[in-house]
Amino acid sequence: MAPEGRRGTRYGRLLRHGFTDPEAAARLLDSPSLAPVRDDALFLDALGATADPDLALFGLVRLIEALEALDKDAQPLLDTLLGAKPLRDRLLGVLGASDALADHLAGHPHDWEALVTYESADLHPGVAEFEAALQDVDGPDALRVAYRRALLSIAARDVCGTSDVAQTAAELADLATATLRRALTIAETEAPEDAAACRLAVVAMGKAGGHELNYVSDVDVIFVAEPAAGSSGAESGDESEQALKAATRIAARMMRICSDTTAEGTIWPVDANLRPEGRNGPLVRTLSSHLAYYQRWAKTWEFQALLKARPMAGDAQLGYEYVDAVTPLVWQAAERDNFVTDVQQMRRRVVASIPAAQLDRELKLGPGGLRDVEFAVQLLQLVHGRSDTSLRSPTTLEALDALAAGGYVGRQDAAALDAAYRFLRTMEHRIQLHQLRRTHLMPEAEADQRRLGRSLGYRSEPVTELHKAWRRHASAVRRLHEKLFYRPLLDAVAQLEAGHERLSPRAARQRLEALGYADPASALRHLEALASGVTRKAAIQRTLLPVLLGWFADSADPDAGLLGFRKVSDALGKSPWYLRLLRDEGAAAENLARVLSAGRFAPDLLLRAPEAVALLGDEHGLRPRSRTALTQETLAAVGRAEGAEAAVAAARGVRRRELFRTAAGDLIGAYGTEDIAQQEPGEALDRVGDALTDINAATLAGALRAAVRQQWGDELPTRFAVIGVGRFGGHEMGYGSDADVLFVHEPREGVSEHEAGKAAFAVATEMRRLLQLPTSDPPLLIDADLRPEGKSGALARSLASYAAYYERWSVVWESQALLRAEFVAGDAGLGERFIELIDPLRYPTGGLSDDAEREIRRLKARMESERLPRGADPTTHAKLGRGGLTDVEWTVQLMQLRHGAELPALRTTRTRAALVAARQAGLIGEDDADVLDEAWVLASRVRNAAMLVRGRPGDTFPSESRELAAVGRYLGYEPGHVGEMLDDYRRVTRRARAVVDRLFYDAE
Structure with a gap:
């Protein structure tokens, strides 16, 4: 056979054995050095x-070359390869x-002999065996x-499957x-005086404490x-202080021995940041100092961390005293008041800490990951x-098994979660083992993914099979993460035959709390x-x-959400x-849950029109509809409808549905096509204001048609227009805003002023009556107090009367x-003529006189x-307070x-547009x-939030804690940050008031 043919045959054989570079492998x-084994x-x-x-x-x-370089005989190694x-x-x-580890063997070639031992005791050594190996x-x-x-022997048992x-x-x-x-013994030997002065216990936490450490x-x-034993033990005295100083020096030295990097590499970092006050707190504390902190200051996550605490090194008795003291806590x-809030914060903090570019590669912190x-x-x-x-086991898999045995988690769910956790941890171990680097990310290089897949037993298509298995297990974790908490609750109440234990009523209540x-x-x-019963529903x-x-x-407010859903x-x-x-459209179920648990306003609307x-x-x-479309549907x-009252009820039905659409879209952040995270608060607020203004304008159009049709049929003796003022005219309505209006009319040809005025007054009065009929819907109150002469003036005036009055x-x-x-x-034509009439009044040529400006300032000060x-x-x-809506x-x-x-450009009815x-x-x-705009937007959103949460208008933050928390969620604050929300509001409005003082009151 030609040399090329022999080489091709050999390369093919190497490729079949999993080599990716057969030419280099052949060399x-x-x-x-491999002559004795190459043909085996x-x-x-x-x-x-x-x-x-x-x-x-x-x-x-x-390794063989390193042995030969040290004049060591490589034959025992080669015999092992043949043995x-x-x-x-x-x-x-x-x-x-x-x-x-190959690098380690190249540097310390005699260490390969650590892998030769294959006694039963070597299969699963414990602390004693490892201490014996390190004693000299x-x-x-x-x-x-x-x-x-x-570490070589641990890795060998791992990759060969001897250890799971x-x-x-x-x-x-x-x-x-x-x-x-x-390391502690070395540190104490280096400082015998410090060692004699104190008792020092090292307590393991985290994965080390749970016996589930990574490579x-x-x-x-x-x-x-x-x-130290034999001292006076006066904790507040000099001896206690000296003991803490000595212990701190020893602890710090021990940490450096483990963490420092030298020519021999490093072991691993020792992290003491789970201690009270974290890195800002003292490195070493007495037992009483630890307890004082935990009893007064500790957060829930610190107790969660303590779940895995165990004595690890140093004074064992002191270590056990510490664990015994903190375990009841x-x-x-x-049972802590802030337990739920802390738990929610912890869950969000984990997700928020992941860089966006790494989210799809995270084994630990990503969705469906180890965390x-x-x-x-x-x-x-x-x-x-x-x-x-x-x-109470500190080990995750043992605890999961105990939860299943006790009926707190379904056995099938626990088994699936166990399998997913083992798979993900194995992936994490093998990724870290390659370079002995701390990482929880899926490698990006295909060669690294191929090695990882093969290490897990995937041989035909290692990369494809690896990703398929990873997706399957991550999906199972995401699904089971929800089921773990809630499925047992359903089993406890569904009154169905089940093959496993159910939560007791007490346990179910504990979990819900x-x-x-x-x-x-x-x-x-x-x-x-x-959920009870055997029906399809x-x-x-x-x-x-x-x-x-x-x-x-x-x-x-979880209770409100569940009640609303029922x-x-x-x-x-x-x-x-x-x-x-809800089952087939994932967004629908989530949207419903968000709306039902966000306050009273939207759920109350939905319960009156559940088909929405x-x-x-x-x-x-959830996108707002145009005013034209709303008006056409309302009319x-x-x-x-038959009769004016039925007609207004029909108009209210349209309004009810559209208010729900707007509120739901606002709560979910689904206006337009932008992602919720990309929406500026001001943009979202403008959309709500436009939507509410259009809804209420269409409702008024319907009430006007109903009032006219009842007495005059299709045509009123006088042209009639409704002019929106205040927030209505400014497209700035909130959920609780009244409709500020002016009524203007103009007699038709041949109709006397008296007859026209009488008809206009009757229509305006009937509109108000119809819209004030008792209803369970959010009211739409017509407020005409901004008309000439206020409450004592005519409810409706002719265009000519307005002109005469204003002049x-x-x-x-x-x-x-x-x-x-x-x-x-x-x-609409009459409306346009009215606007033309008032333009010179609201945009006066030459601006305001000094007297007029003084009068405006006087009125503002009086109002305050x-x-x-x-x-x-x-x-x-939000409305009348410092830096609030009125100020801006x-x-x-x-x-x-x-x-x-x-x-x-200043001739706009909209505050933000005029500011621009x-x-x-x-x-x-x-x-x-920018300061004024931020304050105005924030104050407007606070008013909207108060209405959405409480179901009734409000100009300030609610006092009830759950309502206040719900307002915070609407404004973008995580649970537990209510104080931060109030501080931010005061800061923003305080800055706005300073601008108002300077620009409005001319305060230099």
């Missing part, structure tokens, strides 16, 4: 069984999985070498324990110290471990009503509720499309009020002193009155304009 196999079929098969045959072969050649299969597989398995180590560098030598992932993690934790103890991970610890954590499993298990432990001591439900007994009744509810309950729990389900339960919509649930499943269902509904009697406040006047309903409600806090009143609006309106005649025009014209600085 290495032809090296003289079992040797080549063993290389092909490794995660990376190329890496294993290269590492082996390096017993387990020993050969262990060495090659390590070399094929870990470049870092006499310095930091020697400890680093000995640690890597011990739980056993590997436990061995790594035991090796860390032995290493830390030896490369910080070893989390807490240090506890007391004066751990199991009382779920999801650990968090779920630990939370269930904290909730139910109070009364069930069998749940821990998830934020204030009335768990009622919540269980709602769940029973929704109940079966679908049992599918939906685990996810819905999670969304409710993530809100400010009411909507009761109202629509017989509609075949309802549950199908359909809007939540429509991709475009058509009015036209079909002779108008005062400056009326000009200011007309700045936001805009036609909203009725005769007289109209603020008694007892109201002026720093948080009057400042902007003063600029419009001064310069509107000469600057057309003023800035562009140089009437206000950019920074000042």
Whole structure:
């Protein structure tokens, strides 16, 4: 056979054995050092069984060359490669999985002999065996070498399958324990006086404490110290202080021995940041100091961390005293007032900490990752471990098994979660093992993914199979993360036969309380009503509720969300499309949960029109409709009704649905096509204001048509128009705003002024009556008090009467009020003529006189002193308080009155648009304009939030804690940050008031 043919045959054989570079592999196999084994079929098969045959072969050649360079006989190594299969597989398995351990062997070639031992005791060594291996180590560098030598045997058992992932993690934790103890001994030997002055205990935390350590991970610890035995023990005296100083020096030295990097590499970082006050607190504390902190200052996450605390090194008695003292505090954590808030914050903090570019590669922190499993298990432990001591294991998989055995988690769910956790931890271990670097990210290079896949047993298409398995397990974790909390609750109330234990009523209430439900007994009744029975409806509810309950729990008021869902389900339960919509349209179910748990306004609307649930499943269902479309629908509904009251009821029906559409879209952040995170608060507020203005304009148009048709048929004796003023005319209506209007008419040809005026008054009066009829809908109150002469003036005036009044009697406040006047309903031509009439009044040529400006300032000062409600806090009143709506609006309106005649851009009814025009014209600085705009937007959103949450108008923050929290969620604050919200509001409005003082009151 030609040389090329022989080479091709050989390369093909190498490719079949898993080599990716057969040419390089052939050269290495032809090296003289491998002559005794190159033709051995079992040797080549063993290389092909490794995660990376190329890496294993290269590492082996390096090892043999290192032995030869040291004049060591490589024959024992070669005999091992030709000898017993387990020993050969262990060495090659390590070399094929870990470049870092191959480097270690190249630097310390005699350490390969650590893999030869294959006694039963070697299969699963513990702390004692590792301590024996380290006992003769006499310095930091020697400890680093000995640690890597011990790591070789752990890695060999891991990659060859002798140890499973739980056993590997436990061995790594035991090796860390032995290493830390030896490092402490070295530190104490270096400072015998310090060692004699104190008792120092090192308490393991985190994965080290839970016997589930990674190959490369910080070893989390807490240090506890007391004066040495035989001292006076006066903790407040000099001896205690000296003991703490001595213990601190020893602890710091021990940490450096483990953490420092030298020519021999490093061991791992020792992290003491889980101690009280974190890195800002003292490194070492006495036991009493620890307890004082935990009893007074500790947060829930600190008790969650303490769940894994165990004595690790140093004074064992002191270590056990510490654990015994803190353990009762751990199991009382779920009873803390802020437990739910803290838990919600912890969950969000984990997700928020992931860089966006790494989210899809995260094994630990990403959705469906290791942290999801650990968090779920630990939370269930904290909730139910109070009364069930069998749940208190610090090891995740042991705790999960105990939760299943106790009926707190379904056995099938626990088994699936166990499998997913083991898979993800194995991936994490193998990724870290390659370079012995701390990482939780899926590698990006295909070669690295191929090695990882092969290390997990995927051989035909390792990369494809790896990703498929990863997606499957991550998806299972995401799904089970919800089921773990909520499925057992349904099993407890569904009254179905089950093959496993159910939560007891007490355990079910405990879990609901821990998830934020204030009335768990009622919540269980709602769940029973929704999920019990064998009907198709109940079966679908049992599918939906685990996810819905999670969304409710993530809100400010889970009880309200669940109650609302039961009411909507009761109202629509017989509609075949309802549950199908929630089941099949994922967005619909989540949107419904968010709306139902966000306050009273939107749910109350939905319960009066439950068919509006359909809007939540429509991709475009939450976008506001145009005023033209709304007016056409409202007028058509009015036209079909018999009688004025029925007609207004029909108009209210349209308004009710559209208010729900607007409120739901606002709460969900679904206006337009932008992502919620990309929406500026001002933009979202403008959309709400436009939508509410259009809805109410269409409603007024319907009420006007109903009032006219009742007495006059199709045509009124006088043309009639409704002019919106205030927030109505400014497109700035909130959910609780009245409709400020002016009524204007103009007699038709041949109709006397008296007859026309009488008809106009009758229509205006009837519109108000119809809209004030008792209803459960949010009211739309017509306020006409801004008309000439106020409440004592005529309700409706002719255009000529308005002209005569404004020419002779108008005062400056009326000009200011007309700045936001805009036609909203009725005769559009008449509306345009009215606007033409008032333009010279609201945009006076030459601006304002000095007297007029003084009058405006006097009126503003009077309003501040007289109209603020008694007892109201002026720093948080959104309308009349410091830097609130009125402050900003009057400042902007003063600029419009001064310069509107000469600057057309200022002729707008909208506050924010006028502010932009003023800035562009140089009437206000950019920074000042931004300050006023921010304050106006924030104050407007506070008013909207108060209405959405409480279901009734309000100009300040609610006092009830849940309502206040719900307002915070609407404004973008996470649970537990209510104080920050109030501080921010005061800061923003205080800055705005300073601008108002300078620009409006001319305060220099």
